[in-house]
Amino acid sequence: MDNIYFIGFMGTGKTTISKLIADHLNMKWTDLDDMIQQKEKKTVVEIFRENGEEYFRNLEKEVLKDVAGKGGYVVSTGGGIVIVDENVKIMKESGLIITLVASPDVIYVRLKDDQSRPLLQVPNPLDEIKRLMYERAPFYIKGDIIIDTSFDEPEIIVGEILKEI
Ligand code: S3P
Known part of the structure; x- marks a missing residue:
C-alpha cells in the first residue's frame, strides 16, 4: 500500500492534519523529525547546533527511505x-x-x-519565513494536492482532503 506524505512549510499543520487523516483512513502514522530524534537520541535543535544542517538532511533522507520502503503510512515530513x-x-x-x-503572517503567529525550529531562531523570523517560503515554493507546488490551512479548523481541512483523495 502506498504512503501519503504531508509536505509544506513549518507551521502549516502537517503534524495535526496528518494524524487526523491517518485516523480517518485507518493507516499508520509517522513523523520524520520524530524518527530522526529517536535515531540520534537528540532533539532537532541539538542536531542542528551540534552537527549542522547537512548532517540533519542526510538523516532526513535515510528515514524517508526507511518509510518509503514500508508503505501504508501517513507521513508528516519536515518543511x-x-x-x-x-x-x-x-x-x-x-x-x-x-x-x-x-x-x-499566519505561520509567524x-x-x-x-x-523548536532552529531555522527561525533569527532576529527577524517573519522575514526569514518569507524568504524561505519564496525559495521553497517551486518545490511545494509539486504536491499532488495543495490545501491552504490558514483559516479553517483542522476537521474542515481534513474533510477537504478526504474529498480529494
Ligand atoms: C525544517 C522544518 C522542521 C524540521 C527542521 C527543519 C525546515 O520540521 O525538520 O527544523 O527546514 O523547514 P517542521 O516543518 O515539522 O517544523
Whole structure:
C-alpha cells in the first residue's frame, strides 16, 4: 500500500492534519523529525547546533527511505524535505503527496513563541519565513494536492482532503 506524505512549510499543520487523516483512513502514522530524534537520541535543535544542517538532511533522507520502503503510512515530513530533489522523487514513487500551505503572517503567529525550529531562531523570523517560503515554493507546488490551512479548523481541512483523495 502506498504512503501519503504531508509536505509544506513549518507551521502549516502537517503534524495535526496528518494524524487526523491517518485516523480517518485507518493507516499508520509517522513523523520524520520524530524518527530522526529517536535515531540520534537528540532533539532537532541539538542536531542542528551540534552537527549542522547537512548532517540533519542526510538523516532526513535515510528515514524517508526507511518509510518509503514500508508503505501504508501517513507521513508528516519536515518543511525542508523538498529542498533535496531525490527526496521528492522518493515520495512521488512511493505515494501521494499532499502540500499544506499557509500565509507567512499566519505561520509567524503560530510559531512566534516556538523554540523548536532552529531555522527561525533569527532576529527577524517573519522575514526569514518569507524568504524561505519564496525559495521553497517551486518545490511545494509539486504536491499532488495543495490545501491552504490558514483559516479553517483542522476537521474542515481534513474533510477537504478526504474529498480529494
Ligand atoms: C525544517 C522544518 C522542521 C524540521 C527542521 C527543519 C525546515 O520540521 O525538520 O527544523 O527546514 O523547514 P517542521 O516543518 O515539522 O517544523
